[in-house]
Amino acid sequence: MNMLVIYTHPNHQSLSYAFLQQVIQGSGENDAVTEVKVLDLYEADFNPVLVFNQDKRRRDMHSDPALAVYREQLLWADKIVFVYPIWWGRPPAMLLGYIDQMFASGFAYRDKGGLMPEGLLTNKSVVCVSTMKGPALYPLFWLNNAHKVLMRKALFRFVGIKKVKFFEFGRMEQPNGTQAKKLEKVYKYFKTINA
Template sequence: MKTLIIYTHPNHQSLSYAFLQKVIQGSSENPHIEEIKVLDLYEEQFDPILIFNKEKRRRDMHAEPRLAEYRTQLLWADKIVLVYPIWWGRPPAMLMGYIDQMFASGFAYRDKGGLLPEGLLKGRSVVCISTMKGPALYPLYWLNNAHKVLMRKALFNFVGIKKVKFFEFGNMESPKGKQTAKLDRIYRYFRALQS
């Protein structure tokens, strides 16, 4: 199993970074995971700004030379792991800019003229690990599960990825947030993961 970890947080002293380290540690100790690649969007200085004009058309984005390496990473991966905070009920703008550009028509899906497109990234699975200041049930009760709907239905199912697992950790700025136990849970999950 080849694993691509996409990390989206500007601070390497953050709890999100600690979760990234636990993903790497658990994955490194898992005999089913043969190779790991980490894409740190901030460290990479990924440009999240989407530009369309006369010279740059949306229908050509799947072949944008600047994004070729990132497309290769997504095609290489069997499992895609996203580590990010929840800000204002959704992933950071940096990650959304990556998604806007990478999951393009002609690369991630193909229109067939019907109601739904053909997903071109079938066979992969995704794990989303997110942290938030508010309570863990906040997205469910106050936002109608908008984060999970966005990631699972509007994005991954649309491009053919049906297996999506979520770890949404709330109360992460509280002294009673059980951060150590949650970090250990992620480590154990990736150490034991088989598919």
């Protein structure tokens, strides 16, 4: 299994970075994982800003040469892992900019003229590891699970990815929180997954 880990946090001293390390360590000890590639969007200086004009058209985004290396990474991966904080009930703008550009028509899906498109990223699975300051149940009760709905239904199902696992950890900024237990949980998961 080839695994692409997309890390989105500007600080390598963050809890998100600690979760990234657990993903890498657990996957490295898992015989089912052939190779792990990490894309740190901030370190890669990924430009999340969409630009469309007379020279750069949205309909051509699927073949933009500046994004070719990122398309190759997504095609290579059997499992895509996203590690990010939840800010204001949703992923960081950097990650949303990556999604806007990478999951483009002609690459991630193809319009068929009906209600739903044909997803072109089938036979892949996704894991989202996210942290937030608020309570763990806040997104469910106050935001109608907006984060999971956005990621699972509006994005992944749309492009043909049906297998999606969430680790959504709340109250992660409390000094007496359960960070160590959550980090261990993620490590164990990635050490034992086989698909």
